[in-house]
Amino acid sequence: MRLLQVTDPAKVLEIIDTHFYPLPAETVPLEEAGGRCLAEPLRAREDIPGFDRSTVDGYALAARDTFGAQEGLPAILNCTGEVLMGRPAPSIAAGQCCLIHTGGMLPAGADAVIMLEDTETMGEMVYAYRQVAPGENVIHRGEDIQKGSTILPAGRRLRAPELGLLASLGMTEVPVHRQPVMGILSSGDELVPHHTAALAPGQIRDTNTPALSYLGRQYGARVIAGGILRDEYSEFLERSRALLEQVDFLILSGGSSVGSRDHTARALQEMGEPGLLVEGVAIQPGKPTLLASCGGKPVLGLPGHPVSALNIFLVFGTAILYRLSGRTRPDFSPSVPAFLTRNVPSRSGRTDYVRVKLSRSGDKWQATPVFGRSGMLRTLAEADGLIIIPPAKEGLAQGEAVEVYPLD
Amino acid sequence: MRLLQVTDPAKVLEIIDTHFYPLPAETVPLEEAGGRCLAEPLRAREDIPGFDRSTVDGYALAARDTFGAQEGLPAILNCTGEVLMGRPAPSIAAGQCCLIHTGGMLPAGADAVIMLEDTETMGEMVYAYRQVAPGENVIHRGEDIQKGSTILPAGRRLRAPELGLLASLGMTEVPVHRQPVMGILSSGDELVPHHTAALAPGQIRDTNTPALSYLGRQYGARVIAGGILRDEYSEFLERSRALLEQVDFLILSGGSSVGSRDHTARALQEMGEPGLLVEGVAIQPGKPTLLASCGGKPVLGLPGHPVSALNIFLVFGTAILYRLSGRTRPDFSPSVPAFLTRNVPSRSGRTDYVRVKLSRSGDKWQATPVFGRSGMLRTLAEADGLIIIPPAKEGLAQGEAVEVYPLD
Numbered sequence: 053m054r055l056l057q058v059t060d061p062a063k064v065l066e067i068i069d070t071h072f073y074p075l076p077a078e079t080v081p082l083e084e085a086g087g088r089c090l091a092e093p094l095r096a097r098e099d100i101p102g103f104d105r106s107t108v109d110g111y112a113l114a115a116r117d118t119f120g121a122q123e124g125l126p127a128i129l130n131c132t133g134e135v136l137m138g139r140p141a142p143s144i145a146a147g148q149c150c151l152i153h154t155g156g157m158l159p160a161g162a163d164a165v166i167m168l169e170d171t172e173t174m175g176e177m178v179y180a181y182r183q184v185a186p187g188e189n190v191i192h193r194g195e196d197i198q199k200g201s202t203i204l205p206a207g208r209r210l211r212a213p214e215l216g217l218l219a220s221l222g223m224t225e226v227p228v229h230r231q232p233v234m235g236i237l238s239s240g241d242e243l244v245p246h247h248t249a250a251l252a253p254g255q256i257r258d259t260n261t262p263a264l265s266y267l268g269r270q271y272g273a274r275v276i277a278g279g280i281l282r283d284e285y286s287e288f289l290e291r292s293r294a295l296l297e298q299v300d301f302l303i304l305s306g307g308s309s310v311g312s313r314d315h316t317a318r319a320l321q322e323m324g325e326p327g328l329l330v331e332g333v334a335i336q337p338g339k340p341t342l343l344a345s346c347g348g349k350p351v352l353g354l355p356g357h358p359v360s361a362l363n364i365f366l367v368f369g370t371a372i373l374y375r376l377s378g379r380t381r382p383d384f385s386p387s388v389p390a391f392l393t394r395n396v397p398s399r400s401g402r403t404d405y406v407r408v409k410l411s412r413s414g415d416k417w418q419a420t421p422v423f424g425r426s427g428m429l430r431t432l433a434e435a436d437g438l439i440i441i442p443p444a445k446e447g448l449a450q451g452e453a454v455e456v457y458p459l460d
Numbered sequence: 461m462r463l464l465q466v467t468d469p470a471k472v473l474e475i476i477d478t479h480f481y482p483l484p485a486e487t488v489p490l491e492e493a494g495g496r497c498l499a500e501p502l503r504a505r506e507d508i509p510g511f512d513r514s515t516v517d518g519y520a521l522a523a524r525d526t527f528g529a530q531e532g533l534p535a536i537l538n539c540t541g542e543v544l545m546g547r548p549a550p551s552i553a554a555g556q557c558c559l560i561h562t563g564g565m566l567p568a569g570a571d572a573v574i575m576l577e578d579t580e581t582m583g584e585m586v587y588a589y590r591q592v593a594p595g596e597n598v599i600h601r602g603e604d605i606q607k608g609s610t611i612l613p614a615g616r617r618l619r620a621p622e623l624g625l626l627a628s629l630g631m632t633e634v635p636v637h638r639q640p641v642m643g644i645l646s647s648g649d650e651l652v653p654h655h656t657a658a659l660a661p662g663q664i665r666d667t668n669t670p671a672l673s674y675l676g677r678q679y680g681a682r683v684i685a686g687g688i689l690r691d692e693y694s695e696f697l698e699r700s701r702a703l704l705e706q707v708d709f710l711i712l713s714g715g716s717s718v719g720s721r722d723h724t725a726r727a728l729q730e731m732g733e734p735g736l737l738v739e740g741v742a743i744q745p746g747k748p749t750l751l752a753s754c755g756g757k758p759v760l761g762l763p764g765h766p767v768s769a770l771n772i773f774l775v776f777g778t779a780i781l782y783r784l785s786g787r788t789r790p791d792f793s794p795s796v797p798a799f800l801t802r803n804v805p806s807r808s809g810r811t812d813y814v815r816v817k818l819s820r821s822g823d824k825w826q827a828t829p830v831f832g833r834s835g836m837l838r839t840l841a842e843a844d845g846l847i848i849i850p851p852a853k854e855g856l857a858q859g860e861a862v863e864v865y866p867l868d
Binding site (some may be wrong): 081084087098100102103123135136137138139140153154155156157165181195196203204212213214215216217219220221222224240241242243244246247248249251252253254255256257258259261262264265266267269270283313316350351356358359362383384385386387388407410413415418424428429430433435436456457458459460 | 490491494495506508509510511513521528531543544545546547549550555561563564567598604611612620621622623624625627628629630632648649650651652654655656657659660661663664665666667668669670671672674675677678719720757765767791792793794795796797815818820825829832836837838840841843844863864865866868
């Protein structure tokens with residue numbers, strides 16, 4: 053029996069970044085660009101705001117007309133009208149002012165706005181009870197964004213603020229990296245489609261296809277589920293090849309037997325150059341993970357155990373999707389700080405992912421490991437998240453502070 | 461000028477949970493159930509696994525036939541064949557064994573599996589070099605899930621592990637709460653649709669519609685964007701009413717002027733009972749937030765400033781969507797622990813949401829506030845996340861430990 057050459061998880065992430073590249077650019081409407089990553093830096097084609105605007109409700113005026121004004125000695129101005137929202141502002145002369153609303157366009161001749169509460173009106177006369185400085189309560193043209201400046205770098209994922217920013221500039225079409233298409237094939241003679249009503253003895257339903265399809269979509273992919281492969285090598289290879297041609301990233305969710313794993317490893321070598329890159333990872337659960345580059349496309353061979361398969365997809369499958377999407381992998385992973393309620397053993401030299409449930413204890417969170425064999429989906433469904441035990445540690449002690457990474 | 465009656469953010473969340481309810485149940489195919497919440501608890505209709513299975517590659521046998529076996533004194537068994545994956549297992553008699561793969565069905569007559577590496581074969585003879593206990597390397601029928609047991613509670617959001625679990629049981633249709641339909645109307649005479657190519661003086665593009673549409677979909681809603689309302693009350697009311705009829709949750713993204721805000725407040729009182737519930741929140745940015753229940757449907761009046769609007773949507777809009785979806789609001793919010801690079805002032809008595817950028821400093825994260833006026837989307841696009849300063853605190857000091865909540 054050949055021993056696995058296991059690779060460190062951090063090294064696998066490096067291999068992913070070295071061997072695979074962002075997909076080509078395409079232009080999509082802004083409405084469909086959310087979550088996608090910019091294929092090139094974007095420059096502003098306009099100033100934002102496009103005109104000097106008031107930041108308060110008040111009177112637009114020339115600041116110098118208020119110099120020296122105070123509680124007992126107001127400056128008196130002549131109100132010539134109102135700035136209507138969305139309309140060009142009328143201009144004012146010295147000694148005049150104009151009613152203006154938040155966001156309204158500053159009239160020519162005005163350089164500041166006095167707030168309503170600092171004034172009183174008597175007919176067309178406005179009494180200003182304090183002095184304002186030039187520029188006070190005004191946001192100037194181009195103050196948020198200057199025309200020609202770079203507003204977003206290449207690789208930036210478009211979240212709600214970025215979409216708002218692009219919308220404010222009238223950018224209706226956005227250059228983004230193409231959305232990855234992810235293919236999934238499950239293999240194993242014991243597997244039947246999950247919608248099979250009655251199982252024959254020895255059969256089990258394929259759970260990886262529906263679970264991984266959902267995760268793939270969550271992480272930005274379009275998913276093609278290719279069905280179930282029998283443990284017959286020539287058919288296995290032919291159908292894997294056929295699906296690989298249609299996708300950017302192929303997942304072979306292995307059967308749990310050695311034979312089925314051998315088929316996957318062999319197919320990963322034969323589907324294209326350079327072939328196998330990783331043939332085992334120092335990780336638990338999920339050690340028998342395979343990664344290949346077949347003609348430049350990533351192919352991930354997942355362990356058949358559903359819990360291992362989901363764990364490996366979350367660690368490496370998402371990294372592959374991020375890479376293909378052109379996204380810089382977020383350096384930060386949000387987590388929930390918690391305390392362990394019991395000891396957790398771990399073997400030194402490998403990275404352990406431990407399923408935990410979160411519960412409240414006073415104003416702290418406590419994390420309780422969910423025990424059970426690795427194949428059991430129930431243990432994963434009961435877990436709120438995962439804690440990671442690095443290779444240098446031999447387990448964690450009760451009461452130790454841990455970071456819990458929520459499960460999607 | 462009437463003073464706002466501001467409500468504490470925690471109280472607003474309470475009001476949301478008290479006044480609104482999960483939407484009715486519907487049945488959807490498993491493939492579309494990801495992210496939805498169960499409308500009722502689910503029971504298992506089968507045992508999982510459905511038969512005793514091997515957890516290793518080895519030989520299925522009766523444990524008692526190996527009792528006393530050791531390195532120099534193997535037990536000798538007669539191998540009668542192989543358990544084929546997905547097929548009923550043949551039965552064995554005393555003194556016999558059967559080759560079995562991981563996941564294979566245990567033959568009648570066997571109660572344990574010895575691993576391949578603990579054996580040697582000579583023709584049809586298998587030498588077992590250690591003794592195994594009854595049940596060793598076997599997962600028993602029903603050990604993961606027992607038929608009739610409750611596998612998932614009502615309100616549980618269906619993540620990948622839950623989908624896998626349901627698939628393993630052959631559950632192809634799932635009872636979930638209906639997906640919320642969220643309507644968005646922007647108001648303000650200065651607003652034009654974001655796809656407007658050239659702006660006239662005083663006009664700005666509506667950025668809240670595209671940004672909030674994306675966020676609404678991210679948080680599980682189907683979104684109807686109703687366009688832009690003029691600051692003319694009867695049209696404002698009529699169009700708000702018409703959209704409210706089509707949706708489960710209406711967002712009125714207010715113009716920035718006092719007049720436009722007054723229209724929103726008035727409409728929220730007139731669209732249905734009981735009307736306004738919240739007319740200002742002790743939060744920054746986003747104080748002039750309105751919340752109403754109009755005939756039992758939530759209507760949220762957002763401030764016009766894009767940064768305030770997005771902040772309020774993330775704090776309260778998402779809570780409303782969770783409530784309608786039947787989801788128990790996650791008690792835990794994942795965050796990134798960091799240290800502040802400078803002092804951040806804050807007013808006591810209100811909750812401040814401060815935009816920060818994250819950067820690496822050794823093995824720690826440091827959070828640097830992104831300064832700029834509240835209306836500026838650029839400051840939000842530059843931010844990686846938000847830190848929350850509770851009402852009891854008057855600012856945070858440089859070097860202080862903070863939790864950064866990532867921005868979607």
